[in-house]
Amino acid sequence: MTLRLFNTLGRRLEEFVPQRAGEVRMYNCGPTVYQPPSIGNYRTFLFADLLRRTLEARGHRVLQVMNLTDVGHLTLEAEESGEDKVQKAARERGVDPWTITREIADLFFRDLKTLAVRPALHYPKATDHIPEMLEIVEGLLAKRHAYAVGENVYFDVTSFPGYGRLSGNRLEDLEAGARLERNPEKRHPADFALWKSDPAHVMKWPSRLGPHGFPGWHVECSAMSRKYLGDTLDIHTGGEDNIFPHHECEIAQSEGFTGKPFVRFWLHSKFLLVEGGKMSKSLGNVILPGDVLSRGFNGRQLRYALVRVHYRQPLNFTWDGMKDAAASLGRLDNLVSHLRQAIQTGSAGSGAAAGEAEGETLAAKARSRFDAAIDDDLNVSEALAALFDLAGEVYERRLDRAGAAKVLDLLRSADSILGVLEFEAPPLDADVEKAIADREAARKSRDFKKADEIRHRLREGGVVLEDTPQGVRWKRV
Numbered sequence: 001m002t003l004r005l006f007n008t009l010g011r012r013l014e015e016f017v018p019q020r021a022g023e024v025r026m027y028n029c030g031p032t033v034y035q036p037p038s039i040g041n042y043r044t045f046l047f048a049d050l051l052r053r054t055l056e057a058r059g060h061r062v063l064q065v066m067n068l069t070d071v072g073h074l075t076l077e078a079e080e081s082g083e084d085k086v087q088k089a090a091r092e093r094g095v096d097p098w099t100i101t102r103e104i105a106d107l108f109f110r111d112l113k114t115l116a117v118r119p120a121l122h123y124p125k126a127t128d129h130i131p132e133m134l135e136i137v138e139g140l141l142a143k144r145h146a147y148a149v150g151e152n153v154y155f156d157v158t159s160f161p162g163y164g165r166l167s168g169n170r171l172e173d174l175e176a177g178a179r180l181e182r183n184p185e186k187r188h189p190a191d192f193a194l195w196k197s198d199p200a201h202v203m204k205w206p207s208r209l210g211p212h213g214f215p216g217w218h219v220e221c222s223a224m225s226r227k228y229l230g231d232t233l234d235i236h237t238g239g240e241d242n243i244f245p246h247h248e249c250e251i252a253q254s255e256g257f258t259g260k261p262f263v264r265f266w267l268h269s270k271f272l273l274v275e276g277g278k279m280s281k282s283l284g285n286v287i288l289p290g291d292v293l294s295r296g297f298n299g300r301q302l303r304y305a306l307v308r309v310h311y312r313q314p315l316n317f318t319w320d321g322m323k324d325a326a327a328s329l330g331r332l333d334n335l336v337s338h339l340r341q342a343i344q345t346g347s348a349g350s351g352a353a354a355g356e357a358e359g360e361t362l363a364a365k366a367r368s369r370f371d372a373a374i375d376d377d378l379n380v381s382e383a384l385a386a387l388f389d390l391a392g393e394v395y396e397r398r399l400d401r402a403g404a405a406k407v408l409d410l411l412r413s414a415d416s417i418l419g420v421l422e423f424e425a426p427p428l429d430a431d432v433e434k435a436i437a438d439r440e441a442a443r444k445s446r447d448f449k450k451a452d453e454i455r456h457r458l459r460e461g462g463v464v465l466e467d468t469p470q471g472v473r474w475k476r477v
């Protein structure tokens with residue numbers, strides 16, 4: 001089984017092998033914590049989670065870092081001017097920026113829980129890493145990749161021949177397409193700010209460069225990824241709008257500074273649209289996870305709606321689509337209940353009776369189709385099709401307990417990636433030992449029915465008992 005991922009750098013599918021066996025260093029661009037993240041942002045964050053879960057299912061340890069941008073992201077992104085997004089939100093609410101970032105970060109972590117996202121190793125905030133950013137700024141100045149104009153520092157794109165490789169932009173075209181009102185401090189219109197000075201900026205830090213400085217947005221990710229994951233990352237993700245200029249600039253800064261390759265795999269998810277159009281505050285069509293929950297859907301259903309379409313395919317959110325997602329997840333829930341009932345009673349299903357071997361064959365067939373789809377650049381829609389076809393096949397038969405357990409095991413393993421189903425909580429080790437003792441006692445008093453029930457209950461929770469001459473052994477599936 002080999003996992004293939006679409007690398008934006010080179011624009012092709014490549015077999016993914018981490019630089020160190022068994023360990024993946026992954027950095028995900030996280031939210032700018034100035035307004036509640038929308039379901040569009042969560043499409044991108046859930047894609048990162050799906051990738052992390054896939055890598056874990058393939059046996060890798062994933063060192064995952066997602067940043068919180070709490071300074072330096074300006075309202076006029078393209079021109080690198082305007083107000084700091086956090087500061088603007090603070091001004092409009094009449095509070096200080098830290099109140100805003102704390103509030104939004106809390107909301108973000110609550111949403112991540114609701115959406116069953118596995119927590120990253122670190123969620124660094126930009127404002128906690130100013131010295132690491134200044135180290136890069138100073139280093140780039142020393143290497144003449146950057147120049148200072150007063151207290152502002154810019155990256156000199158002409159000093160970095162690889163600039164444009166990720167996005168396919170050429171410096172000549174960027175120059176020709178530059179706006180007329182270009183920033184006179186920049187030598188080339190594509191040069192970008194590493195460090196800016198503004199006495200009116202609320203969040204600012206004194207440095208050798210001057211008293212009122214704050215970092216440019218791009219240098220934040222270069223500094224935080226390097227601090228937690230080292231000079232070369234295996235994977236860096238973001239939404240498609242991050243490719244240019246954000247990620248193009250990150251490469252120039254990081255490689256200019258360290259002299260080493262920055263990222264091996266760049267992965268980008270496509271934007272989520274709402275009713276076919278862009279989601280934006282000015283159109284008043286921004287949808288938050290809370291809006292979906294308040295219409296009666298739950299976190300699992302929303303997660304399902306956001307991950308079921310391949311991350312490089314457009315995803316158009318509509319309320320009808322949301323209903324459809326909930327119904328489709330309901331079919332998988334029904335399959336789980338059906339199998340649990342079969343394990344408990346041995347009698348679910350109306351078709352012709354089939355034994356353990358058949359359950360195993362069905363599960364194996366679905367598993368290889370599911371895994372092949374996921375390994376094909378996380379093709380979730382095809383992976384789900386494997387599960388729906390499996391459901392059809394299960395309902396045509398009457399699986400015995402062991403056969404049903406095999407199919408349930410497959411669903412459990414598929415769900416370690418999808419994260420949308422609900423199973424009995426697996427029993428704790430101590431509970432398993434207790435149940436085994438109870439079963440032994442039942443067997444001694446010749447209550448075989450009870451002994452059997454205990455075995456099936458454990459099986460449903462993913463624990464298999466094996467009677468050996470040395471006594472009972474158990475394992476989790």
Ligand code: AMP
Nearest residue numbers: 029030031032040041044238239271272
């Ligand atoms: P921001 O909070 O604007 O910095 O965005 C955080 C992440 O969400 C970035 O990786 C963006 O590319 C991504 N993103 C923003 N809007 C959308 C959207 N409508 N669909 C998918 N991803 C998005």
Ligand code: ZN
Nearest residue numbers: 029030221246
């Ligand atoms: Zn970033």
